[in-house]
Amino acid sequence: MMKKGCAKSYGPFPKGCFFTSSGGLRSFEHPKNELKPVPRVDRSGDVCGA
Numbered sequence: 170m171m172k173k174g175c176a177k178s179y180g181p182f183p184k185g186c187f188f189t190s191s192g193g194l195r196s197f198e199h200p201k202n203e204l205k206p207v208p209r210v211d212r213s214g215d216v217c218g219a
Contacts, residue, residue: 182188185197186204194204211217 182194183204186194187197188194192200196202196204208216
């Protein structure tokens, strides 16, 4: 369901991370530190999320 709703922006969370509606993407080891998004590029070279 999530993949269908997000289309090309869908991707797995980095290892050791979780998502909350109040804080966004967080690390299990350092939950108070903000994570910075990195552009995700698909096989054809198109940027399709972060």
